[in-house]
Amino acid sequence: MTDSILKIRQVSHAFDDHRVLYNVNLDIQRGQIVALVGPSGCGKSTLLRAIVGTHPTQSGESVMCDGAGSTRMIREPGRDRGIVYQRYSLFPHLTAQENVAYGLQVDQTTIASRIFNRRRWSALRKTHMEEAAVMLERMHLGSALKKYPPELSGGMCQRVALAQALIMRPEILLLDEPFGALDEATREELQKVLLTLNGDAKSRSEDASYTVLIVTHEINEAIYVSDRVIGLSQYWNWKEVGETSSPGATIVYDQPSPVYSLRTERDMLKFQDQKDTILRVVFEPSYTRSWKEYNSAVREDVKGS
Amino acid sequence: MKKTMTRLWAGVGLLAGTAVADPSFTIAVSEYPSWSGTFLTACDIGLIDGAEGAQGPLEKKWKVDLVVKDTDYDSCITLFVNGTIDASCLTDIDSLAPSVTRKAVAILPTSTSAGADACLVQPSITSVQDLKGKPVRGLSSSVSEYTFDKCLEAQGENPKDYVFENLDPVQVGVVLQSGKIDAGVTWNPVVMETLKAKPDLKRLFDSSLIEGQIIDMVTVSRESLEKEGGKDFACAVVDVYYTICKLMDNPDTQDKMLISMGKRFAGLGLQDMRIIVKETRFYSTPEKGIALFTGDKLPAVMKNDVLPWTVKKELVDQDKQPKIVFGNDPAAELCFDPQYMQLVKNRK
């Protein structure tokens, strides 16, 4: 699949006098797992919120594309975009199973139908809960169905959150530093979960499933999990475009990354070069060469095995 | 079909009949032997209903709906002034200021204080002169302070030589018992209970020295009397009062009556109520009430004692003193009108 699912065109944004994003352009293809990295405060979350639709940017546009060629502007949150946050990932008043079934409930029924058509609602609810249980089993959380979020570990919460988002089959799944608050071991485990799900989906040839944009500050994670790494940075040669002061962050790095599966041994040395490049181009303040340098070519030395 | 229609019309007629209600009037009553003790007891035994929309036998007799509101004394004044109620149980002293805002007619004297208000002192105080220089506590600008000032005058003393400081009447009883004050003026049942609790306290003087000055009354607003059913309302109030008084005066029903009244006056028992009704002298018959309103004594008291005192205490504005008439005068702010007592007496 090579068609675009999300297009971001000339997006810029400022908070009062502080310019955050400058002329960001991005195309995400259907089925890609894209990692977005960048220094702290560069505007990753601003960009993500613009894609979610909760905080539209001041200029430019973000559009969702369907496979038939029509587009719709992103102006508010919608069913086509799933989100998993780093914190507040689950509704505290629902059990793990109810959290996962929540989306099915609100998407397939209305308040009125739940009140006035109780019989149908009961039957539907039973189906939703069964589907949620199946999803959680896939996440190896079969024993945690009836537990509330405070009773779950951080890693379990994030797995439930992933299940909650994925059961709705969004066109694109947005992950905002989902594993950021977890320890190394748990984070690796969840990275594997993501890869497993993606692998399963691909093997089942599921359409429009698991197009993912993951925002992370962990470069190892970005390279391991994704098949494309995008670097957003305020450290670029903005004088080249006639600006007299920093106009905000833009995309300075956009390259494929090796595609790993669970069968592949996770060897971080294999992509050390790419990591070094990302660190230099995206994170180093003194590196202000042309922002186009790492933006388009596919580099032979980072193809995966 | 015809039968059904007849029944239907009968039902409509019944409903219509039920819907045409007798006019409703409210009276505020506070806790006092001749107020709560009579009107609320009348509700308790079923002589009147007291709730809006329901009538007891006496209300049906006069074709009015009496709504009795049990509140504290200050609220009786406030509710009367702001027009929330038609009638209030007030003393002559406290009827003056409201009448400036809302023309009032006193239709019924219920009782007079004849010892119910008293100055109590510690054993160290043996005469009135001993009070000089010592603060005497009681509710200021009220019946308590009036009792204090007028009793001093009755004994040849000048109230300006004495100090009267404000304190709630119930608290007067409490602090007298604790010995924290030398003297206080309060009213029943606090007087009675305080003396029981601390027998060495003395009753230095009381309102029996000025009997006939503090008159407990029922005051109705003139506009309520002029409404449809207003006169019947006034007559019903008077009739309730005298009916209860008859029960009090009847040896066969007196004890039960006093116990019932005691429930509505500080929960006092029979023995205490016997004392209470001696120290609060009821105008228990129409003859007594009419004689008070048509005699010479009360007009003189109002003119020479009560009104000047309320002006001195700034309860009534010097420049806006109410016109007081004994009889009926629509132009007067406050009338003492015996006609309703007369009507009830004649109807009987």
Add this chain to the structure above:
Amino acid sequence: MIGQAISHRSRLVCSILSVVLLVAGYALLADQQHRKNPNDRTIPTWNQLWEGVLYLTAKPEVSRSDEADLLAAALAGAEISAEVDSTREGFLEHRILWEASKATLGRLFGGLMLGLGLGVLAGVLMGCFLKLDAVASPIMYFASRIIPTAAMPIFFKMAGIDLEMYVAMITFGSMPIVTLSVSQYVQTYPCELRYKAYTLGASHAEVITTAIMPGILPKIFDLAILMIGPALVYLIAAEQIVAGEGFGYRIRVLTKATRFEAVYPLIVILTVYAGAITWGLKWLQHRLCPWYNQERR
């Protein structure tokens, strides 16, 4: 060390000890007072307090048949021929504590339900729609600063002096505070959860009813528990002034008669009622919001 933990047993022993000390201290005080004045009732002895409790729970001296006799005599005196209904429910049949409890608790529940209900509704709307919040907040803030007991004459005029007045007073006293608090809870509800609900397909109404409301429900219970105290203050103050029945009325009447042996038990019983309502609300919170206790732990 500050904050050092103690065992359950130690906690229990200390609590029992404090109650014992309180009881013993009071007994000593009453004994001292009665040595000074054997007739004293301002600090009743335990025996006197028991008599007070008996007074509050005793059947009245005048029975229904006595009432009927009085009514018959009254009707004869007023020259009214009417049937005496001996089955009529009179005031005098019931025990003081029962009547006072019915009156006060009825008013309290009515006022609290209305105050909380309206406050939660207004608070949720204000929290969700910030324009409404901008318009209503200054008014609510001002209203929350008005002391209901000081504004009683206004309540008399607007709501009369029956049940409506008490309910209005408690509602007015609690609603602005509840509204402002709930609005704050809604506004501080994690935005991530709101956005998530939208992305899962929830409508605006569903975000409110299935995400926000259940999320803030435990805090609403906490708020209800906090409002019991102020509501009782307003209610008892109002009952002392205008009621014909209720704890406030009884306390006023009995205080006038310096029957403190009955006043103190009334105060204790009222406190027990408040405690029972608090416990009931906590139990309900625990049942309906089991996750809340997990979070707290």
